[in-house]
Amino acid sequence: MSRLESQKDLKSHREQLQKQRDPNQPLISLCAGSGCGAYGTEEVRDALESEISQNGLKKKVEVKVTGCHGFCEKGPIMVIHPEGTFYPQVKAEDIPEIVSETLVNKQLVERLLYKDPVSKKKLSKEEEIPFYSHQYRLIFGNNGLIDPTNIDDYIAMDGYSALAAALFNISPEEIIDTIKKSGLRGRGGGGFPTGVKWDSCRKAHEEPKYVMCNADEGDPGAYMDRSLLEGNPHSVLEGMIIGAYAIGSNEGFIYVRNEYPLAVKNIDIAIKQAEDYGLLGKNILGSGFDFKIKISRGGGAFVCGESSALMRSLAGKVGRPRAKYIHTVEKGYRDLPSTLNNVETWANVPLIINRGADFYASIGTEKSKGTKIFSLVGKVKNTGLVEVPMGTSLRTIIYDIGGGILKNKKFKAVQTGGPSGGCVPEQLLDLPVDFEKLTQAGAMMGSGGMIVMDQDNCMVDVARYFLEFLQEESCGQCVPCREGITRLLEILTNICAGEGKDGDIELLEELANTVHNLSLCALGGTAANPVLTTLLYFREEYLDHIYDKKCRAGVCKGLFYYEIEEEKCNGCHVCFRKCPQEAISGEKKELHTIDQEKCIHCTICYESCKFDAIVIK
Amino acid sequence: MAATEKARPLREDSFDSEFLDNVLQQNEYDTENVIMILQDITARYNYLPQEALTYVAERLNIPISHLYSVTTFYKTFSLTPRGKYIINVCTGTACHVRGAEKIKETIEQDLDIHDGETTEDLMFTLDTVRCLGCCALGPVITVNEKSHGGLDRKQTSDLIEQYGKEG
Numbered sequence: 117m118s119r120l121e122s123q124k125d126l127k128s129h130r131e132q133l134q135k136q137r138d139p140n141q142p143l144i145s146l147c148a149g150s151g152c153g154a155y156g157t158e159e160v161r162d163a164l165e166s167e168i169s170q171n172g173l174k175k176k177v178e179v180k181v182t183g184c185h186g187f188c189e190k191g192p193i194m195v196i197h198p199e200g201t202f203y204p205q206v207k208a209e210d211i212p213e214i215v216s217e218t219l220v221n222k223q224l225v226e227r228l229l230y231k232d233p234v235s236k237k238k239l240s241k242e243e244e245i246p247f248y249s250h251q252y253r254l255i256f257g258n259n260g261l262i263d264p265t266n267i268d269d270y271i272a273m274d275g276y277s278a279l280a281a282a283l284f285n286i287s288p289e290e291i292i293d294t295i296k297k298s299g300l301r302g303r304g305g306g307g308f309p310t311g312v313k314w315d316s317c318r319k320a321h322e323e324p325k326y327v328m329c330n331a332d333e334g335d336p337g338a339y340m341d342r343s344l345l346e347g348n349p350h351s352v353l354e355g356m357i358i359g360a361y362a363i364g365s366n367e368g369f370i371y372v373r374n375e376y377p378l379a380v381k382n383i384d385i386a387i388k389q390a391e392d393y394g395l396l397g398k399n400i401l402g403s404g405f406d407f408k409i410k411i412s413r414g415g416g417a418f419v420c421g422e423s424s425a426l427m428r429s430l431a432g433k434v435g436r437p438r439a440k441y442i443h444t445v446e447k448g449y450r451d452l453p454s455t456l457n458n459v460e461t462w463a464n465v466p467l468i469i470n471r472g473a474d475f476y477a478s479i480g481t482e483k484s485k486g487t488k489i490f491s492l493v494g495k496v497k498n499t500g501l502v503e504v505p506m507g508t509s510l511r512t513i514i515y516d517i518g519g520g521i522l523k524n525k526k527f528k529a530v531q532t533g534g535p536s537g538g539c540v541p542e543q544l545l546d547l548p549v550d551f552e553k554l555t556q557a558g559a560m561m562g563s564g565g566m567i568v569m570d571q572d573n574c575m576v577d578v579a580r581y582f583l584e585f586l587q588e589e590s591c592g593q594c595v596p597c598r599e600g601i602t603r604l605l606e607i608l609t610n611i612c613a614g615e616g617k618d619g620d621i622e623l624l625e626e627l628a629n630t631v632h633n634l635s636l637c638a639l640g641g642t643a644a645n646p647v648l649t650t651l652l653y654f655r656e657e658y659l660d661h662i663y664d665k666k667c668r669a670g671v672c673k674g675l676f677y678y679e680i681e682e683e684k685c686n687g688c689h690v691c692f693r694k695c696p697q698e699a700i701s702g703e704k705k706e707l708h709t710i711d712q713e714k715c716i717h718c719t720i721c722y723e724s725c726k727f728d729a730i731v732i733k
Numbered sequence: 734m735a736a737t738e739k740a741r742p743l744r745e746d747s748f749d750s751e752f753l754d755n756v757l758q759q760n761e762y763d764t765e766n767v768i769m770i771l772q773d774i775t776a777r778y779n780y781l782p783q784e785a786l787t788y789v790a791e792r793l794n795i796p797i798s799h800l801y802s803v804t805t806f807y808k809t810f811s812l813t814p815r816g817k818y819i820i821n822v823c824t825g826t827a828c829h830v831r832g833a834e835k836i837k838e839t840i841e842q843d844l845d846i847h848d849g850e851t852t853e854d855l856m857f858t859l860d861t862v863r864c865l866g867c868c869a870l871g872p873v874i875t876v877n878e879k880s881h882g883g884l885d886r887k888q889t890s891d892l893i894e895q896y897g898k899e900g
Contacts, residue, residue, distance in 0.1 A: 154870050154880035188870065336825030336864035374772065374809050375862060377878065415768045415807025418863070432767035434806045493827035493871065531826065567826045581829055585863055591806075696886075718835065720886070 119394040122402045123280040126271070126395075133272040142177045142219055143197040145260050146206075149184030149343055150378055151500075152191035156207070160192050163208035167215045177219060180269075183259045183347015183382075187247055188500040190230065195242050195260060202242040203228045233497060233519055247498045250517045252479070254487050255463050256503045259347035264382045267389040270350040276395055278466035282358045283403040286469075291362040292318060295465070297473035299485030304330055304421075304458030305536065305562040306638075307484075307551040313455060317445040318363045320453035325365040327356055328449070328456040330426060331372040331379065334418040335534030336585065338565035340489040341459035343501055345372070345379035348463070349386035353409065355462030357396065358469060360407045363455055368407065371426055373414040384411060418535075418589035419639050423448070423456045425591070436591045437637035458563070460489055480506035484550035488561070494531075494568035495522045504549075511545040514568055525570040528669075529653070533562025535582045536642035538649030539575060558649045560642070574671035575654040576661050580608040582646040590639060597640030600631035604647060612672040616662035625651065670732035673717050677733050680708050684729035691721035691730065752777060753788050764793050767803055771810055779819075780811040808862075816851045816858035818896050821875045825864030828871035836872045837861065839886045843893050856897065 120126045146164065148157050161181055168177055185193045190204035196218060203214065203225070210228060217223045229238040230245055239245050242260075262269040270276070282291055296311030317325060329352060333341040345352060356368050372380050387409055390396040398406045417435050419425050425435040427449040448454025464486060468476045477485050484506040490513065493499045497519035504513060510530060514520070521527050529539040532549075538559035540547065547553050554561050569578065583605040592598045604627050607620055628644035635641045651658060660666045667675035680691075680700075687705040699715045702708030710721070710730075722730045756773045760766040774785050781804055790797040804810040822837045837859075841847055844857050851858040862875075870882025874889070876896060884892070 150880065151870055151882075154873060154882040191870075334864070336829075337827040338864070375864070413769055413772060415772070415803070416809040417807050429768065430765070432763075432765040432803070434802050491827075494830045499827075534826070565826065567830055569830055573830055581826070589863075719832075 119392070120401060121394060123284050126276060126280050126401060130271050130274070130277070133268055137272065139198055144177060144179045144219075145182050145185075145195045145197065146179065147183070147185045147191060147193040147260070148181045149188075149191075149259075149346055150339075150376075151184060151188040151343075152193060153378070155191045155205075157192040159208040160194070160206050160211065163211040164215075167211045168219075171215060171220070173215070173219065180261070180263050182262060183264050184343035184501060185260045186251075186253075186256060186343075186501040186503075187245075187498065189498050190500075200241045200243060202230055202240065202245060204230050247500070247502075247517055247519070250512065251503050252487055252505050253503045254467060254479075255351070255460065256344070256489055256501060258351070259343070262348055264347055264349055265385050267350060267386065267393060267395075270348070274470065275350055275466075276354055278469035279354050279357055279395065280401060282361055282469055283401060283405060288318065288362045288364065291358065291469070294473045295362075295468060298468045298476040299473075299480070299483075300461065300464055300468060300476065301484065301551060302458055303460035303464070303488065303563065305335075305533065305560070307561070310457060310461055313445055313457070314359060314363050316443070317365075317453050317455040320446045322446075322452050324367060324452060325363055326449045326452060326454040327360040327363060327365045327368040328426070328430075328454060329356055329368070329370040329459055329462055330421060330423070330456050331370055331376070331383075331459050332414055332421040332426060333373060333376075333459075333563065334421040334589075335536075335563050335565045337493055337531075337567045338491045338534060338563050340491055340501055340564050342376050342379050344459050344463055344489075345376070346382050349379075349383045350390065351463040351466060352383070352459055353386055353390055353396065355465035356409065357400065357407050358465050359455065359457070359462065361405055365455070366406050366408070368409040369412050369430055369449075370409060371412045371414060371420075371430060373420075374416055380411060380413060387411070417591075418585075419591045419637075422637050422639060425637070426456065427454060434591075436593050437639070439636055460564075481548060481550045481552075483552055488549070488564060490549075490564045490566045492518050492566050492568070494566075495525065495570040495573070496520070496568040497522055506550045507548040509546050509548050510540060510566075513549065513566065514545070518568065521568065521570050525572065527568070528571055528573055529569045529575065529578075531567040531569065531578065531646075532565065533560035533645070534565045535586055536560055536638065536645055537562045537565075538645045539569070539578065539653060540649075541653040558645070558652055560645065572669055572671070574612075574667050574669035575650045575657045576608065576667075577612055577669075577671045579646045579650045580605065580612055583608060583643070586639065586643045594634075594636040594640065596631050596634040597636065597643065600627055600635075601640070601643050603627055604631065604644070608647070611658065611661045612667070612675075614661070614665045614672070614675050616658075616665075618662070620662055621651065621655075621658055668732065670717075670719070670722065676717070677712055678710055678715065678717070678722055678730050679733050680710060681729050681731055682707050684727050686727060686729075688727070690724050690726070694720050694724050696720065750788065753785060753792075757789065757792055762793060764795055767793075767795075767800070768807065771800075771804060775810060779815045779817075780813060783812070814851065814855060816856050818856060818876050819858045819860060820893075821860050821862040823864060823871070823873045823875075824861045825871075828864075828873055831871040833872040835886055836874060836884055836889050839889045840874075840893060843890055857893070 192206050194203045194206045217225050231238050292314050300310040301307045420429045420435040422437045423444045425437040429435040444454050487503050487505050489503045492502045531539050540559050587601045587605050590597050628647050632644040670676045685707050689704045692700045697714045699711045760770045786800050790800050824833045873882045
């Protein structure tokens with residue numbers, strides 16, 4: 117790897133790389149993101165490399181181990197180019213057939229093809245699959261073609277060309293102007309206009325200035341940033357260097373949560389390779405601009421996703437937020453001007469510089485431009501990471517891309533925005549997803565978590581769940597948050613245990629408003645949202661729990677029981693076998709019954725019955 | 734970065750000042766790197782022995798109370814010995830919605846410990862974590878660095894038994 121000393125060097129290196137790639141040569145892209153990793157992609161990779169070697173195909177076929185492809189429900193994922201043949205859920209034992217049939221004989225292995233649950237047809241190409249075809253994968257789409265541990269892959273795809281343009285052809289003020297015009301807003305949840313943030317930092321008086329990447333991704337259920345860092349770390353680095361140049365900073369940090377070891381590993385490799393090429397460090401590309409990046413690992417605290425807490429944590433201190441009368445762009449890390457942006461925000465920057473502010477602003481809605489990556493998870497058929505233009509409706513995301521509700525159960529709500537967000541009910545499914553519309557409905561887009569819930573989820577339990585999380589994570593320094601959340605949680609726990617009483621709802625509302633208005637930081641400030649939205653849209657569930665002592669979703673123990681319906685039970689005996697308490701009795705082919713004294717409501721029988729004969733009462 | 738040796742509990746007679754000096758050296762004796770210093774020590778001993786904390790505080794010239802406040806604030810740190818296998822049950826929203834509670838209950842029953850506790854033979858520690866970033870595979874658990882997704886009760890029991898046998 118030799119240093120690139122100029123813009124010209126970068127261009128010739130890129131051209132050389134592009135010449136070397138034969139577009140007709142078979143390329144196997146195997147997803148090794150953390151999701152597929154948990155599904156056993158390593159064994160698949162080993163089997164693949166061994167089979168290719170044994171068949172003497174090493175020089176004829178390229179194997180690329182990439183980051184997350186996005187369709188996590190169907191991992192491990194393999195895509196064979198140039199045809200774009202898509203094989204989901206590949207196992208090591210499938211490899212010999214794939215190699216001999218698809219690679220050598222150019223035939224499809226029919227049994228491995230993806231079957232669309234709606235049309236019931238088998239689809240062979242990635243681009244035909246509805247999960248992908250309804251997306252607009254501007255940022256995330258490159259993941260499938262890049263080996264994150266090889267900077268050349270990124271360069272060959274025009275990587276770092278935006279940086280070269282920024283350093284040599286555009287002034288810092290013009291860069292900030294472009295970002296402002298593009299309408300890019302922070303992707304971490306706050307939605308603050310990025311260009312304005314950079315401008316304020318540039319104009320701040322003190323030196324030195326710092327540029328940071330918030331890779332703490334604390335929202336449970338969201339893993340977009342993880343996948344971007346694991347799969348395309350250079351896109352984030354390039355964005356940060358451009359930002360640093362525009363702001364006038366020579367030192368940057370990437371604050372990654374400790375629970376993301378693969379992301380830490382890949383960004384570390386990326387930084388070293390960028391340094392080797394002279395794209396990071398001193399005198400970048402011979403421009404005279406110096407910039408270095410250090411990785412800092414978090415210690416495990418949700419509150420450290422908050423900007424002032426993050427900066428304290430960076431300095432080795434306890435991550436307690438401070439009141440933000442003075443913004444961190446003026447006084448941040450070490451009390452000096454600091455620009456903190458989310459991973460996805462940084463990844464959007466090279467795209468904007470390369471394709472222009474007008475192109476970017478043509479996507480999305482009036483006030484929310486560009487695309488957004490969402491983590492579509494929960495009770496939906498096609499779980500994974502989804503990138504769509506801002507303004508796409510929830511219905512499109514959940515049904516057209518997500519394939520609808522798992523096991524065809526009834527949709528109940530979609531929780532957006534993590535613990536700061538809220539639950540959106542069915543009647544609002546046609547809402548476009550952007551910064552404004554969801555907030556108006558009482559929810560929040562947040563960092564992009566979208567958790568789909570069905571008839572078997574209890575909304576009171578969901579509110580309790582989030583408060584339990586926030587109580588653990590509260591830093592404890594201000595009374596409204598520390599005490600307020602504790603009391604909200606107490607009331608909700610009592611309600612879920614069947615001890616709710618008259619006046620609880622009014623008290624919840626009053627407390628929630630106090631916590632919301634008086635907390636020091638956004639953790640407390642938004643803590644009330646799950647309670648308030650569930651009270652707004654699912655009030656009857658609260659009333660059921662409090663007055664009837666009933667949990668109709670069958671979640672809150674003691675507030676429901678299971679019963680086997682005579683008309684539907686055909687005596688298949690499955691529940692009898694699976695019950696861990698031997699609480700079910702009945703002969704084969706005859707009606708079974710549940711002994712309520714023995715039943716511990718573990719839900720196993722309810723989930724095992726294929727005839728919907730077990731109902732919640 | 735962390736030492737590659739297998740984690741083992743700190744014995745009274747094995748206070749390894751050389752290892753600690755190395756960690757401090759790699760982190761440039763910089764108090765700003767305190768979190769990473771503590772993570773490196775944890776990777777070696779599986780928890781933070783008091784002797785190690787006293788030593789680090791002395792070398793960095795910071796009050797031990799500062800280290801104490803940092804170790805008790807962040808979740809990755811433990812002041813008591815932990816098991817050989819650290820089981821992290823993800824109770825993030827997506828996993829919760831897909832039944833993570835049942836998986837946690839199964840492990841609690843099988844190993845006779847509660848969330849946050851370690852088995853007497855120091856084989857297993859059970860912890861919950863809010864989001865491992867594998868949301869599509871819920872419910873997910875990790876055992877040390879290895880992730881296991883899409884679990885039900887039986888698979889979980891079998892998995893724990895398997896690790897127990899490996900010793």
